[in-house]
Amino acid sequence: MFSIIINFVGSLMHFYVAHRLYALGPVRARVPARVWWVGAVVLWAFYLWGVQLGDAALDWRWWPGQFSMTWLGVLFCMTQYLLLADIITGFGFWLRTWAPRILALGAIAGVSVSGFAIFQAMRAPAIVEQEVTLPGLPKALDGTVLVAISDTHLGAQRRAEWLGARVDQINALDPDAVVMLGDQVEDEPINDAQLAPVLKRLRPAMGVWAITGNHEYYGDAGGTIHEFSAGGVKWLRDQHVEIAPGLHLAGLDDIGRARRGGRDVNAGLERMLPKRLDGATILLSHIPDPLLVERAAQKDIDLMLSGHTHGGQVWPFTYLAQREFPYLVGWYRIGHMQLVVSRGAGGWGPRMRLWQPGEIVKLTLRAQP
Structure with a gap:
């Protein structure tokens, strides 16, 4: 229809x-x-x-x-x-x-x-910089740089060569950790022999971490996970990891299937984080579902990072997207939790972005004074 x-x-x-x-x-x-x-x-x-x-x-x-x-x-x-x-x-x-x-x-x-x-x-995605203060962050980690890239939508129109230019942009920011926030591919694995060598050029001390988005599951998600893993990317699928003493990354597997099926979008979060972790916790979820956002804030998550919305991509669809995703793009505070929603580096559908350019997000983490 x-x-x-x-x-x-x-x-x-x-x-x-x-x-x-x-x-x-x-x-x-x-x-x-x-x-x-x-x-x-x-x-x-x-x-x-x-x-x-x-x-x-x-x-x-x-x-x-x-x-x-x-x-x-x-x-x-x-x-x-x-x-x-x-x-x-x-x-x-x-x-x-x-x-x-x-x-x-x-x-x-x-x-x-x-x-x-x-x-x-x-055009190349813009670099958007943001400083975020995390109350639980140890003083020793003050100034840690986290770079987030979302919605690259690799496929026929964006191949490993395009991603290589984004890797150059990321490396120029000298990150301590890199996170990929879902929809790395358009649908299927891209089967590009240059993908793994390109990804291996990312060498942040705290690793390169990824979560799935809805588009991974429109195709062969297992194949995509495998070819990115070959490039040194580590996947978080309803899992959390301590990437430095007192700094945790918690990554949700795509909640899009739960949303479409009318199931509980918070189920993965509840299983993964039954209680608060010591230190600072950053939650990665491709889709900034409002129910998930509110629950994450209740669970004392310090920072949540998402993509998916593309900022509406082409105005005036911005307003339509915001009806479904009130946290559309940019920085928000919900209780004591901060939320950053990226417009994404790539795009979906028409090769067009109107007033919502692509972006890569550089976050400088600050300890509470």
Whole structure:
């Protein structure tokens, strides 16, 4: 049903944009109507074909699938601004002298915003720095640097070479520990021979740790865990570890399956941490489910790190995402617990990010004065 709705809405936007762009004088003067509409129909058919193929495959099917997803994003941006222009002019019945110019401005705005969104998705993730004071952190660990990277979504469009550039960014931050917060892959293991050597270039003293996200379980989670383990990554699956005296990492296996099945999202947390650990505890959970966040705060977790939301990725989906995930992006305090939700370094669906650029998070841990 979801696919049918997406195809229907995408088709409406496609032909609306085609119709409004052909209403522009310079376009009509240069392109015969028959050529324009035959081209629009061919592009629409290619778009539907690509949507059916999807963009998760690791072979040639990724290209038409990714084109279709990005084209859907472009159509969404174009529709917003063209529709705004039509509303302002009453679809040409008001401001008749200015209507063509306003429509042209809407088209220019749509193309510009679409281009900027693609640029934001293609550029290197930004480094976001945050200092967090953890009451239980031993004085000897004051200044410990933890780097978090989430939602890399490795697959056909992001391979080991892309991750290698992110490793360079991380190494430049001189981290003591690195954590990967889930959705390391798009769906399936990427089967790239260069992945393990790239991961082995990460050598923080306290290790490289990972948790699963929902996308790992959309494919062969065991295969993904194996190929990352070959690169020296250690996985926490409803487990906790003391990475330095008085500093604990607790990692939850993906809770997405529990959410979809209506099961208790806190079950893994209760099993893993039946009581408070001595020192400071950092909880890693890919999904910042509000029930989980509240329970973690009740259990005296000091810091929780999550991803998953992408910050909404493309505005105005930010507002829709926030209805499901009130802790959408950035830093929050819940009781005495702090929560940091990353926008993620990669992306999902359209190769677009609008006002929500990718990021890698550098956290400097401070002991209580």
